[in-house]
Amino acid sequence: MTPYARRAVKDIFKNVYLNAVAVITISLSVLIISAFGLFVLNANDIVNAWKDGIRIMAYLKPGVSGEKLLDMETGIREMKGVKTVDFISRDAAMEFLKEKMKGQASLLGNLEENPLPDAFEISLIPELRDSQEIDTLAKTIGSLPKVDEVEYGQVWLKRFINIFNIFRFAAVGIGGLFFMASVFIIGNTIRLVLYSRREEIEIMRFVGATDRFIKIPFYLEGIILGATGGGIGIVASYIGYAVVSSNMVQGISSGFFHIRFFPPEMTLEIFLCSILVGWLGCYLSLKQFLKQ
Amino acid sequence: MKKMGSVSAASTIIQLFHVCKQFSNKAAVVDITLDILRNQFVFVCGPSGAGKSTLLKLLYLGEPLSEGQILIEKINLSRIRRKKIPFLRREFGIIFQDFKLIPTKTVFENVMLVLEAKGKIDKMAQKKVNSLLRSVGLENKENVYPPTLSGGEQQRVAVARAVVGDPKIILADEPTGNLDSVSATMIMDLLKKIHLRGATVIVATHNENLFRDINARIIRLENGRLISDHLQEQSQ
Numbered sequence: 001m002t003p004y005a006r007r008a009v010k011d012i013f014k015n016v017y018l019n020a021v022a023v024i025t026i027s028l029s030v031l032i033i034s035a036f037g038l039f040v041l042n043a044n045d046i047v048n049a050w051k052d053g054i055r056i057m058a059y060l061k062p063g064v065s066g067e068k069l070l071d072m073e074t075g076i077r078e079m080k081g082v083k084t085v086d087f088i089s090r091d092a093a094m095e096f097l098k099e100k101m102k103g104q105a106s107l108l109g110n111l112e113e114n115p116l117p118d119a120f121e122i123s124l125i126p127e128l129r130d131s132q133e134i135d136t137l138a139k140t141i142g143s144l145p146k147v148d149e150v151e152y153g154q155v156w157l158k159r160f161i162n163i164f165n166i167f168r169f170a171a172v173g174i175g176g177l178f179f180m181a182s183v184f185i186i187g188n189t190i191r192l193v194l195y196s197r198r199e200e201i202e203i204m205r206f207v208g209a210t211d212r213f214i215k216i217p218f219y220l221e222g223i224i225l226g227a228t229g230g231g232i233g234i235v236a237s238y239i240g241y242a243v244v245s246s247n248m249v250q251g252i253s254s255g256f257f258h259i260r261f262f263p264p265e266m267t268l269e270i271f272l273c274s275i276l277v278g279w280l281g282c283y284l285s286l287k288q289f290l291k292q
Numbered sequence: 293m294k295k296m297g298s299v300s301a302a303s304t305i306i307q308l309f310h311v312c313k314q315f316s317n318k319a320a321v322v323d324i325t326l327d328i329l330r331n332q333f334v335f336v337c338g339p340s341g342a343g344k345s346t347l348l349k350l351l352y353l354g355e356p357l358s359e360g361q362i363l364i365e366k367i368n369l370s371r372i373r374r375k376k377i378p379f380l381r382r383e384f385g386i387i388f389q390d391f392k393l394i395p396t397k398t399v400f401e402n403v404m405l406v407l408e409a410k411g412k413i414d415k416m417a418q419k420k421v422n423s424l425l426r427s428v429g430l431e432n433k434e435n436v437y438p439p440t441l442s443g444g445e446q447q448r449v450a451v452a453r454a455v456v457g458d459p460k461i462i463l464a465d466e467p468t469g470n471l472d473s474v475s476a477t478m479i480m481d482l483l484k485k486i487h488l489r490g491a492t493v494i495v496a497t498h499n500e501n502l503f504r505d506i507n508a509r510i511i512r513l514e515n516g517r518l519i520s521d522h523l524q525e526q527s528q
Contacts, residue, residue, distance in 0.1 A: 003413055014396065200394045206352065207453065208382035209409035210375075 008220035015193050019221075022189040022281075023229040026274050029178040030233025031240070034262070034270065036171035038241060041266075042259045043164050050160075056122040056138050056152045064118060064146045072146060076122060081137050083123045090116045117148060179277060186225060186281025190218060194289045201289075211290050218282050226278020230271045237261075305330045305461065305492050306351065311360035313346050313516075320346040322516040323360070328494065330460075333487045333508040336496045343516035344496035348463050351494075352384050353377055365460070382410065385454030385491075389466035391446045393438040399425065399449050400434035406457045424452045428482060444475025451482050455491075462486055464495045468502065476502070 012019050064072070069087065077085045088096075093116040098108055122141065124134065134152065142150035194201065204214055241261045248259060262270065306328040313321040321343045328334055336344045349355040350362060353369060362369040364380060372380060393402050400421060407417040425434055428448040438446050447467060454462055464483060468476035480502060487493045495502070503510060503524065512520040 003408060203392050203394055204405065204409065205378070206354070206381060206386055206392070207406045207409055208378045208457070210378040213409050
């Protein structure tokens with residue numbers, strides 16, 4: 001261990017309570033930010049999965065058949081963002097409905113004629129993720145002369161995406177606030193440590209110690225506090241995730257979707273961010289203190 | 293007794309030109325001009341509040357100058373860059389009346405700190421500290437913390453710390469002020485030894501008994517002003 005690192009570790013244990021407060025603050029910040037992060041990550045997965053399954057149903061006016069139908073199908077297939085176009089005849093739709101409503105067959109049995117229209121089921125390419133683009137495409141298809149009505153669950157999709165965006169912005173805002181609060185608390189902790197050791201620092205200066213010699217152990221201290229707090233926060237987040245995840249497997253949501261933890265690179269980023277918080281807190285308070 | 297006359301610039305290590313230090317409501321040092329030669333033993337004496345400690349603080353940049361100029365080894369302290377100050381301070385070994393030892397570091401660590409600050413952390417540096425502690429009679433006390441030592445012992449640690457970096461100038465501010473006569477004699481003997489090795493020694497004191505039997509330059513201050521400056525030579 002270098003003399004700087006030795007001094008840093010020694011100093012942490014000399015001011016164990018102050019430093020414990022700093023570590024707990026970083027841990028809690030990481031835990032709260034991670035909880036929001038995990039929500040956003042998994043909600044994003046759900047939205048993407050749902051978008052993958054989006055189909056536009058274009059219901060046709062009665063009496064479209066033969067060549068006209070083929071021309072329409074080709075025209076829709078050539079539109080930007082369209083992956084596949086399947087024609088579902090009104091008879092096929094009725095068969096599908098009957099299959100789905102096996103238990104209530106009497107309801108359909110009383111119908112004198114098939115009320116369902118012919119339709120095109122249009123699937124979209126994954127790149128067409130933006131609700132605005134889906135909306136534009138649906139409107140274009142809806143404006144075709146033989147199309148009676150277009151449906152793709154637009155209201156529900158918009159609402160969901162709006163709520164999701166609110167959470168995403170809240171996560172970023174709360175993350176930023178906790179980042180600043182952590183930097184502030186680390187900065188104050190280090191300032192208190194510096195204040196309690198001002199005479200020692202003054203003596204160091206009188207014996208010819210450079211600012212660098214004085215600063216490095218404090219920087220290391222900040223990095224150690226950040227890393228410890230970050231590590232504890234990440235482990236706590238993982239435990240929280242494991243508990244929630246196992247409850248979901250047993251609960252009603254099983255099969256709908258699987259929640260996941262941060263990928264390794266994102267976990268590393270959170271860890272590095274907490275180290276940055278520790279270092280930044282030290283940097284700011286040292287800068288102010290050593291000016292005096 | 294000789295009065296100080298003009299000296300050649302080559303042998304001068306410290307030069308003061310019309311130096312003044314003004315605190316908010318008091319002039320601590322007033323218009324002092326003098327040269328201090330290499331390897332001189334200088335006593336700055338005078339009653340309490342005469343400006344002795346302030347003058348020493350001005351030399352090691354413990355206080356900023358109000359007016360005038362100070363040159364240490366031809367370096368003008370008014371123009372020195374902030375980054376260069378630590379390197380200038382390494383030219384000094386400073387002994388304080390209140391010792392200024394770090395209570396949470398052992399005797400060895402307190403002395404070693406000077407060498408660590410210079411980036412010397414090898415075995416040679418450790419040997420040097422140990423041998424210096426032996427020479428000031430503190431062998432077996434390396435791992436002891438300063439608060440458990442007597443005043444005399446603490447001041448010997450401070451002397452060891454002041455000389456371990458082989459500074460050109462030793463500044464001692466009332467080095468025997470808090471000590472009994474036996475400890476005070478021991479500290480003065482150590483300072484004489486350091487002077488014999490070639491260092492310039494400047495001692496601020498109000499105790500005239502300290503320089504009664506020493507060949508030294510005596511600078512007398514009163515109310516911040518230079519009252520007298522002479523060489524005192526003892527007949528052998």
